[in-house]
Amino acid sequence: MNEDNKKELMIIMPRLRRYCYALTNNKENGDDLLHDSIVKILSKFDYLKIDNFQAYIYRLISNTWKDNLRKKYTRNEVTITAKNIENDPALSIKNEDNLDYISAKDSVFEKINNLSEKLKETLILVTVQKKSYKETAEILKVPVGTIMSRIHEARRILTEKNNEIVSETKI
């Protein structure tokens, strides 16, 4: 990897870290994912022809995350995401009077972890990483139309379940 690539990588690393954190929903696991991905990038980079450096790195992180998930499933080491959410200070309740908002918020964070890998990575790229549909399509190597339908499906699931929780709170 040449110095220009390294500089670019250093500049975007905080954003890549945010992506890793969002995918794993856990800071430590996110940092491990980032580390593993950088190791892979450094070991493979010189052998590949890469047209879009950033898209390649995002794709490599996504693939590493999916590989790790599969390994965890085969070893029965999947963490209980709801518990992580409960203990995560970033999710601490700020407005105790707004029960609907709290329920909706908890529901979204809990349910996003139940989305399929494809829906989750697509939604995170668009909403957390603020990537356009075109950029997301390039990263995931799928057509823009697929991104559109994945985002729609993810939001449908989240809002559907979200509404259910809000209704329960009102009852």
Add this chain to the structure above:
Amino acid sequence: MNIDDIKLQLYVDGELDKNEANEVDKFIQVNPAAKKKVEEYRQINNLLFEKYKSIEQENIPQRTVDLLIKEKKSFFKKLFNYEIKLVNALAAACIVLTIFTVSNYNFDNKNLDNLNVQSKTSILNELSNIIGEENISSLTSTINQLNIKYKTKREFENNVNENCKEIQFFDFKLNDINIDEAIFCEDKLIKLKFYKGDLKPI
């Protein structure tokens, strides 16, 4: 005016041009259900963005930064620094590699090992990254049935102290893809060398 959920979604994600966005603006002012949907979509966007944005302000773990700062190109990396996607470049590289390989390694079937399932899967994943998932799906069942033989060329430790193994395959062919060599570190595939067609000279 026909504005469906997809268009509302594109509106929230900033994917519409100015005129279309103005149309949606007007539409949601007179359509409470659409307005509610837009608010729900925006709420999801905001919740997710706000939760994860704070980590950007924190320092990157030093061990990860060190990977970049301390990266040094090994002799091996320099030697094999070529573009595996270009068939023409591969043909030239294969000449050098074959001479090197033939002169140094004589395959003895008695001393070959069998590639395990996990390594096969890693190779398939890597190939799908390079040549596309749609091209690789047909190869999955083939590779699982194959008894793939390899010989270990060398063993070494990488810069994060993982045990690594450089291996050479014996007659490992998937359709028109000939898989030649690989490096695994702790079961992770680090490098894969392959060529398409019968370009590798004997």
